[in-house]
Amino acid sequence: MADVITPRAEDYAQWYVDVVRRAKLADYSPVRGSMIIRPNGFAVWERLRDELDRMLKDTGHENAYFPLFIPQSFLAREAKHVEGFAKECAVVTHSRLKMSDDGQNLIVDPDAVLEENLVVRPTSETIIWDTYSKWIQSWRDLPILINQWANVVRWEMRTRLFLRTMEFLWQEGHTAHATREEAMTETRLILDIYAHLAEEYMAMPVVKGIKTESERFAGAEETFCIEALMQDGKALQAGTSHFLGQNFARAFNCQFQNQNNELEYVWASSWGVSTRLIGGLILTHSDDQGLVLPPKLAPTQVVIVPIPKKGLESTILEAADRLARTLKDAGIRVKLDASEAQRPGWKFSEYEVQGVPIRLAIGARDVENGTIEMARRDTFEKTSVPQAGLAAVIRDTLDAIQKNLFDRALAYRANLTTRVDSLDEFTQVLESKGGFLLAHWDGTAETEARIKEQTKATIRCIPLDQEPEPGIDMLSGKPSKGRVLFAKAY
RNA sequence: CGGGGCGUGGCGCAGCCCGGUAGCGCAUCUGGUUUGGGACCAGAGGGUCGCAGGUUCGAAUCCUGCCGCCCCGACCA
Numbered sequence: 001m002a003d004v005i006t007p008r009a010e011d012y013a014q015w016y017v018d019v020v021r022r023a024k025l026a027d028y029s030p031v032r033g034s035m036i037i038r039p040n041g042f043a044v045w046e047r048l049r050d051e052l053d054r055m056l057k058d059t060g061h062e063n064a065y066f067p068l069f070i071p072q073s074f075l076a077r078e079a080k081h082v083e084g085f086a087k088e089c090a091v092v093t094h095s096r097l098k099m100s101d102d103g104q105n106l107i108v109d110p111d112a113v114l115e116e117n118l119v120v121r122p123t124s125e126t127i128i129w130d131t132y133s134k135w136i137q138s139w140r141d142l143p144i145l146i147n148q149w150a151n152v153v154r155w156e157m158r159t160r161l162f163l164r165t166m167e168f169l170w171q172e173g174h175t176a177h178a179t180r181e182e183a184m185t186e187t188r189l190i191l192d193i194y195a196h197l198a199e200e201y202m203a204m205p206v207v208k209g210i211k212t213e214s215e216r217f218a219g220a221e222e223t224f225c226i227e228a229l230m231q232d233g234k235a236l237q238a239g240t241s242h243f244l245g246q247n248f249a250r251a252f253n254c255q256f257q258n259q260n261n262e263l264e265y266v267w268a269s270s271w272g273v274s275t276r277l278i279g280g281l282i283l284t285h286s287d288d289q290g291l292v293l294p295p296k297l298a299p300t301q302v303v304i305v306p307i308p309k310k311g312l313e314s315t316i317l318e319a320a321d322r323l324a325r326t327l328k329d330a331g332i333r334v335k336l337d338a339s340e341a342q343r344p345g346w347k348f349s350e351y352e353v354q355g356v357p358i359r360l361a362i363g364a365r366d367v368e369n370g371t372i373e374m375a376r377r378d379t380f381e382k383t384s385v386p387q388a389g390l391a392a393v394i395r396d397t398l399d400a401i402q403k404n405l406f407d408r409a410l411a412y413r414a415n416l417t418t419r420v421d422s423l424d425e426f427t428q429v430l431e432s433k434g435g436f437l438l439a440h441w442d443g444t445a446e447t448e449a450r451i452k453e454q455t456k457a458t459i460r461c462i463p464l465d466q467e468p469e470p471g472i473d474m475l476s477g478k479p480s481k482g483r484v485l486f487a488k489a490y
Numbered sequence: 491c492g493g494g495g496c497g498u499g500g501c502g503c504a505g506c507c508c509g510g511u512a513g514c515g516c517a518u519c520u521g522g523u524u525u526g527g528g529a530c531c532a533g534a535g536g537g538u539c540g541c542a543g544g545u546u547c548g549a550a551u552c553c554u555g556c557c558g559c560c561c562c563g564a565c566c567a
Contacts, residue, residue: 013561032559087565123567157565164566217567237567274567307526345527352527363526373526490566 033159043299084218133254162279170274183267209461221245233434235487291355307363330391440480442473
């Protein structure tokens, strides 16, 4: 199989933006740091959303919607939560504009100041737990398994298309449970669902793990995450699932009477994935020709390009149309581009740039031979296949592409995952090839901070699926229970 | 907020040093020939040169102030 084509590291940021813009996924908006998601980009989001939504519903979750504006006082209720989000909030203070006295400028009407500031949600825990406190009285009211698809705003200093924008789309789940165990089981279930979404649909291998205290979600007792490795050797946090303990229940006085007739605080989880996943998808699979989409998430899986020939236009088009219908009937997302606005060569390039997994080209030669030319986006391999039985070949090829993308991303990650035992080695590997570094850590925030300061690498997570391995912290020399995953992160 | 860079048709840029009334590529439109990997020929439309002052007979170009954007750092799904 072809190697992943990795752009030179110093051009990586530019390459990324080029892929996004050329594939018509998104543009920056006139507002600094926020993004216009174009139809091509939104279609990918819809695919991700639909698959995740289905998995959530299959596991008993329901969708609901909570308001965009949160009273400022709500945010103040959970101490760690405020601390974490205070520095990145958009705040609404007035309800009206008016023309200035000289009639020249539109200004904020000083008379329209709000009694209480409203914060544009950076996340919805507070408003949701305020609501849950009204919904929950008895153990019979539990569990509550609610998800919402929404937008949130975080006033970030530096932004990048999809990976970090001021406003982003996501889903946020907020569950309420009668016991610690049940809330923890939910937290872990969601982590597994996220890992499944990443690996089976996005073809993006992830490491499941636990965040250290300093990387933990503001207000959580434990944060679980999936971490992926991008082609430039940097890590991307692709999703998080938080065990909130009783922190938010206490902050919002949400109690229930249990089966022993005792009053108890509700146990909670919250979890989310965002449009950042699209950034992850791009940074995992795309190459110098543009976007590469895994078949399961490609809005268009197969594009058919007719090659016109004088006098045979309608014959060729009829054959193309018939094959398109066959594929559609077989449940394949197919697009026939019979537009006369562009020439075939132009279309070939365009669909490559847009990441369509399979391209079929049919011309006079194929009509005569009963064949069609099939080209794979992942390997650029071209083959001539019989029109008879096409659907089965396409289905197999889509599966093969999906598998190949995952396999090569996994191989890539394996190459860029290094076990290191000294700080020298750590620094040297980090600078020469980057990637994931598995190293021992004494478990203290001090050591973690010092390593970050010295190397820019952070602990991405303490991986869940690994054998305990006693060792010695490379910086402090203190004992360590096992290796943790370091990397430079997005 | 600190360090660097840049603002010129829709996009990407040249022109600025050395002042003379705006040009290139792509895109767009029209007509024609084409069509198995981003066609070719001919023609056309489109710009208060970021904003405001100043110097000058004359400013995209020189001077002053302001605004905006991008990259690097602190923040971060």
